[in-house]
Amino acid sequence: MIVHVLHPGVTHKLQNFTTFASPHLGVRTPLLGWHNQIFNVLGARTLSTSGQQLFLVDSFRETGRPLLSLLADPQSIFMRGLSAFRNRSLYANIVGDRAVPFYTAMITRIDPFVDLDAVNITYVPGYEDVIIDSDKLAIPKPEQPTTYYESLVGGAYKILDKAPLFLLFTAVIPIGSLVYLANSGVQSFMSAQRIKDHEDGKAGIDRGAYRFPLMIEGLRRRAESALENINATQHEEYLPDQPITRSGQAQQTEDTSISDGYVPVHDHSSQNGDAKSSWLQPPPSNEKQMVEAKDLPSNDSPFPTLALTPEQFAMIDSLDNLGFTKHAVHIHKARHSHAAIIIRTPRDAFSEGKIVSRHWLERFEV
Amino acid sequence: MRSANTSDMTTPSLWGNPTHLSHVASSLRGEFSEDILQILVAKRNSGNFTYDGIELGGERLTNEIENELAELERKGKKVKNISLVGYSLGGLVARYAIGLLYSKGVFDKLQPVV
Numbered sequence: 001m002i003v004h005v006l007h008p009g010v011t012h013k014l015q016n017f018t019t020f021a022s023p024h025l026g027v028r029t030p031l032l033g034w035h036n037q038i039f040n041v042l043g044a045r046t047l048s049t050s051g052q053q054l055f056l057v058d059s060f061r062e063t064g065r066p067l068l069s070l071l072a073d074p075q076s077i078f079m080r081g082l083s084a085f086r087n088r089s090l091y092a093n094i095v096g097d098r099a100v101p102f103y104t105a106m107i108t109r110i111d112p113f114v115d116l117d118a119v120n121i122t123y124v125p126g127y128e129d130v131i132i133d134s135d136k137l138a139i140p141k142p143e144q145p146t147t148y149y150e151s152l153v154g155g156a157y158k159i160l161d162k163a164p165l166f167l168l169f170t171a172v173i174p175i176g177s178l179v180y181l182a183n184s185g186v187q188s189f190m191s192a193q194r195i196k197d198h199e200d201g202k203a204g205i206d207r208g209a210y211r212f213p214l215m216i217e218g219l220r221r222r223a224e225s226a227l228e229n230i231n232a233t234q235h236e237e238y239l240p241d242q243p244i245t246r247s248g249q250a251q252q253t254e255d256t257s258i259s260d261g262y263v264p265v266h267d268h269s270s271q272n273g274d275a276k277s278s279w280l281q282p283p284p285s286n287e288k289q290m291v292e293a294k295d296l297p298s299n300d301s302p303f304p305t306l307a308l309t310p311e312q313f314a315m316i317d318s319l320d321n322l323g324f325t326k327h328a329v330h331i332h333k334a335r336h337s338h339a340a341i342i343i344r345t346p347r348d349a350f351s352e353g354k355i356v357s358r359h360w361l362e363r364f365e366v
Numbered sequence: 367m368r369s370a371n372t373s374d375m376t377t378p379s380l381w382g383n384p385t386h387l388s389h390v391a392s393s394l395r396g397e398f399s400e401d402i403l404q405i406l407v408a409k410r411n412s413g414n415f416t417y418d419g420i421e422l423g424g425e426r427l428t429n430e431i432e433n434e435l436a437e438l439e440r441k442g443k444k445v446k447n448i449s450l451v452g453y454s455l456g457g458l459v460a461r462y463a464i465g466l467l468y469s470k471g472v473f474d475k476l477q478p479v480v
Contacts, residue, residue: 012447013448013474014476015447018450019453020451020453020454020457021454021457022453022454022457022458023454023457023458024458049418050418050420050423050455052419053420054455058419071420071458076465077466077468077469078461078462078464080465080468081464081469081473082464082465084473338454342386342389342390343389344389345386346389353389354393357393358393364449366398366402366447
């Protein structure tokens with residue numbers, strides 16, 4: 001039941017803008033140091049255009065900046081267009097979304113849900129236990145002193161929980177991919193042979209030349225899936241020099257060489273007051289700069305700041321300035337919340353998606 | 367002369383296709399009749415095309431929306447306003463399209479009731 005008060009006289013041409021599990025900050029796993037280089041930078045450069053854009057390693061036209069950064073630039077046509085919407089909202093999965101992690105769908109620098117056992121979650125009345133109260137999100141449980149035995153057993157359980165996935169990614173997928181590729185290669189070859197044999201006597205055409213690009217395409221897709229899967233298993237890291245809390249489990253890194261060529265957080269490069277400014281901005285300077293938690297706007301939450309790039313921090317500030325009504329979604333019944341949140345295919349395990357759409361519709365203004 | 371609002375929807379992530387949004391579309395339709403709400407589920411960014419990047423996706427979506435608006439105008443339906451819903455990568459494609467539509471002045475042509 002929708003209850004809306006329509007204000008006569010309000011002329012809104014753009015009403016509702018909503019995203020469900022959209023990676024506004026890209027999909028890189030917050031990592032530091034060489035982990036970051038391998039998974040987020042080097043690996044990502046081999047991806048398709050979309051992949052590169054999602055990992056923020058692309059360079060959009062002449063701007064020299066990633067497209068996602070441009071999309072969040074306050075001067076850009078993208079942000080100006082978005083600002084004209086009356087309502088902007090988003091829905092983000094807190095867990096179970098391998099494709100789009102919480103921080104990026106929610107446009108936030110923290111992840112309170114990395115350990116659900118360590119927090120108390122408040123749900124919005126009427127939408128239990130799926131839609132989380134945006135004001136409270138998650139409150140860390142008071143620390144319980146654990147015995148050595150308890151922590152040992154707990155640790156063992158965590159490893160066992162992850163074992164099937166671990167096996168999947170280290171054994172099944174690599175082997176499976178190899179088998180698939182080998183089979184593809186063999187089938188292609190055999191097929192080519194058959195055709196060649198059949199056409200013996202006639203002018204031979206080198207069919208390999210046509211098949212090769214397709215094989216490369218297939219290989220690239222396999223590689224992309226593999227990389228996305230591997231990326232999804234990486235654990236988020238946090239900026240160094242932050243207090244370690246049980247709920248945050250901040251992983252302090254020894255590696256202080258964080259200068260990965262990222263641009264500074266607050267870009268004070270000349271604001272060319274070009275009246276007819278295109279959506280392009282002058283590329284910021286290439287100064288390499290470490291980002292330390294103390295340099296960022298203070299994180300008021302009890303949760304540590306994720307190891308995002310300076311660009312991502314700037315994007316958060318810009319998008320938050322614009323204003324989104326954010327809703328965190330807790331999918332319990334399905335392992336793959338990315339599909340469940342909008343009931344991508346009709347499945348019982350996705351039924352909580354109905355609570356999400358009901359919540360969304362009741363705020364949808366026509 | 368009828369006023370109609372349009373809600374456009376974008377296609378999902380890599381390897382997405384319009385059927386992924388059937389629940390979203392049908393739940394919207396369940397709430398709002400066709401008199402009030404026209405629904406467009408964007409089709410041109412399916413499958414392989416999602417690899418082509420947000421820029422191309424955004425351009426395709428912009429084109430699709432412009433065509434839809436033109437079609438509605440041809441049918442004599444006045445579009446009051448537009449809403450956009452994006453799922454996964456589609457949300458970013460939608461943001462790109464919003465920029466293009468905005469800069470092309472497409473939104474200026476909408477006729478909300480005063």
